[in-house]
Amino acid sequence: MTLLKKCLPDVLAVLLFAVLAFAYFFPADIEGRILYRHDASAGRGAGQEGIEYLQKTGERSRWTNALFGGMPTYQMAPSYGSTNLLTKAVNAYHLWLPENVWYVFAYLLGFYILLRAFDFRQHLAALGSIVWAFSTYFLIIIAAGHIWKVWALAYLPPMIAGIVLAYRGKYLWGLLLTAVFTAFEINANHVQMTYYYLFIILFMVIGWLVEAIRQKQMARFVKATATCVLGAAIGLCINLSNLYHTWEYSKESMRGKSELVKQNSANQTNSGLERDYITQWSYGIGETWTLLVPNTKGGASMPLSQSEKAMEHADNDFLPIYQQLGQYWGEQPGTSGPVYVGAFVMMLFILGLFIVKGPMKRALLAATILSILLSWGRNFMGFTDFFLDYVPMYAKFRTVASILVIAEFTIPLLAMLAMKELMDKPELLKPRMKYVGISFLLTGGIAMLFSLMPSMFFDSFISSGEMRAIQSLPAEYIQPLVANLTEMRQAVFTADSLRSFYIILVGTGVLLSFMAGKLKKEYAVGIILVLCLVDLWTVNKRYLNDEMFVPESEREAPQAKSQTDELILRDQSLDYRVLNLASNTFNENETSYYHKSIGGYHAAKLRRYQEMIEQYISPEMQALYGAVSKAGGDMTQVKGDSIYPVLNMLNTKYFIFPLEGGQTVPIQNPYVYGNAWLVDKLDYVNNANEEMEAIGKIDLRHQAVADAKFKETLGEAAEQDTASTVVITSYEPNRLSYEVNSGKGGVLVFSEIYYPGWTATVDGQPAKLGRVNYILRAMNIQPGKHQVELSFFPKTVDRTEAVAYTAYGILILLVLGAVFVEWKKRQDKKQEN
DSSP states (O other): OHHHHHHHHHHHHHHHHHHHHHHHHHTHHHHTEEEHHHHHHHHHHHHHHHHHHHHSSOHHHHHHHSSTTTTETTTOOOOOOTHHHHHHHHHHTTTTTTTTHHHHHHHHHHHHHHHTTTTOOOOHHHHHHHHHHHEEEEEHHHHTHHHHHHHHHHHHHHHHHHHHHHTTHHHHHHHHHHHHHHHHHTOOOOOHHHHHHHHHHHHHHHHHHHHHHHHHHHHHHHHHHHHHHHHHHHHHHHTTTHHHHHHOOOOOTTTTTTSSOOOOOGGOSSSSSSSHHTTTOOOOTTTGGGOOOOGGOSSSBBBBBOOOHTTTTTOOHHHHTTSSSSOOSSSOOSOOOOOOOOHHHHHHHHHHHHOSSSSHHHHHHHHHHHHHHHHHHGGGGGHHHHHHHSSGGGGOOOOGGGGGGGHHHHHHHHHHHHHHHHOOOHHGGGGGHHHHHHHHIIIIIIIHHHHHHHHHSSSSSSHHHHHHHHHHHHHHHHHHHHHHHHHHHHHHHHHHHHHHHHHHHHHHHHHHHHHTSOOOOOHHHHHHHHHHHHHHHHHTTTTOOGEEETTTTTSSSSOOOHHHHHHHTTOOOOOOEEEEETSSGGGGGGHHHEEESSSOOOTTTTTHHHHHHIIIIHHHHHHHHHHHHHHTTTGGGGHHHHOOOHHTTEEEEEEEEEOOOOOOEEEEOOOOOOOOOSEEEEEEEESHHHHHHHHTOTTTTTTEEEEEGGGGOOOOOOOOOOTEOOOOEEEETTTTEEEESSSSEEEEEEEEOBBBTTTTETTTEEOOEEEETTTTTEEEEOSEEEEEEEOHHHHHHHHHHHHHHHHHHHEEEEHHHHEEEEHHHHHHHHHHH
């Protein structure tokens, strides 16, 4: 009974979180409607071949040929046998709640666990959970379909809770929580979010180190650090299969270093993506005020005509233009919404800088500043360049604006530490009332100034891209349009600024009433909870609302086959590729649902394939489109061998062309090279640049080029005759069989993408694979008739799985140990009583 009474407030908090999560998605959650967004739907086509293989064989393929000519599935469906138990534990953690509902529930519960680890009382921990979980970015990424990112962010606070417990001297529970939630976190498979939160952990550990040095408790610090390292190691080992293969793949992907030496070498990083690609989504310096006022830059990239406040001031003469312009006027290419942590939360954060004592405050402030500076990206390039060049792994991640997830953690946490200080020690703060006033002026005062004098703080309410487009209009329209557009957007900005002011005013009034003894602690916390919840809830509904939900059948139903799909699928050949010229070829996976696509959508495609796209495939696509259009679709009039040889070597058998009215038509390519062929000549070059350049100078049907490091593997080619044949005899995504018949042997080129880990056999005996033409597999074959098999069954999977299961055993022992320790404590207390 005592245990139940002790745990009851925590149970009620968990129930509150479930109710809030259900309420946010009401009525869609009870009607069975779901979100269906591009980043989520894009995975369907990419994963369809793997799903069909799993249904057919009961095994998972680690390779798919459905997109980009072929690539590993490590970052598409990273599922391993060792993760099955982990998945069950994750489902239990979020109480088997429905999709979307459990995302918000996991946010709330995770931060609650963190604040309880900091020794917050339940009502304050519940308040903190709400202000963190409903920070706008966390709901916006649900709307965008960035689900792995959602999972990663949800498990980071409880992972840090384990670290907090360890440094507070609760080593066993700290070890257990760190191990469990590190396992959950890595299983979420969003390395970028995990990496960013390591900065928070680093600053916090430095804070604890400073405290340990001052208090001369280094032994305790070392013990806590060792506990955290051990817990993290267990979590890492449980996920070793995923981690190892992600690391292995990253070296070959766009996140790895290119072997090409490009003309604009200053744009290259030492390892990882190029600078302009990394910083393409950079938060504006002025845009940072969205932390306080959500519509500082207009909100999301939705049509301006959908903004009621803006349209109240619209000139009807410009309505057609306003239907094309977006609400967002910042300098990012586009956005689904701003990063807003709550107006009153910002006020509490500033107050915390004055009233919270100890190294933790400085750690959180330092992390916040770092997060903001790095989010500016190309707008603060000197600082960004330093991190790209000297901070390990930083150059492997794009969209630097997303590092604001750090500030979205540190601001609410310091705000709640301030609230804890206020609630626990109100009498100590009365002599320092001025800090409340200063905090109000630095937040509410600024919001009021924004509403009164917007043009004093922001010199333009039109993005540079919009201004360039406006300049193309007749001169007599430009000035009136700019003036009216500025008026509309100022109205949006000032209205939101005034809104933030009133929220801060009400919240500050509640604090002052409590400090004056006119309001009980519980009532004060309750009112602030409702205030912050209403504030964040209403802003989030701008970007994630009921209108965005669709019947579940729209997602679960198979992708509809077009007439073009039907026509292509009549071709029963075992293996060929399709190029869709009627779509955004390299930003969609719909084609991959039914076909093996030249294009696709993935944030980390193979680096060499991306470079081939830039150098040859994209130019060939343009030339192909023009030539076929000019010939009226008559392929006999198209010089395919010279116009698009790289597409031919990739076995691109069909092109999908657009027609009027959204219709498409398939066109068969008569110049395709097929699944594999023997070449007459093989040239060796010294580096990637020479190899790339040579591709455009040789006849790829009869010649090939390879890096000199493959000379021992590939040997020399032999001039072929018409009797030489190569026929594919069986196809699976991870296993290909061929029958080769050649009187001269030589170098056999496959129209398959090269990747380390593929193995080959000739007549059942192991053979070596090399790389030719920058991206293709090749091998040396002896004269005669042979059975060749290529397969992709990485042996490293078995090895990493063995380590993972061992880590599971250690974790289970830890859980049993923790249960025994708690039971022993209770038994000892009973005996004492």
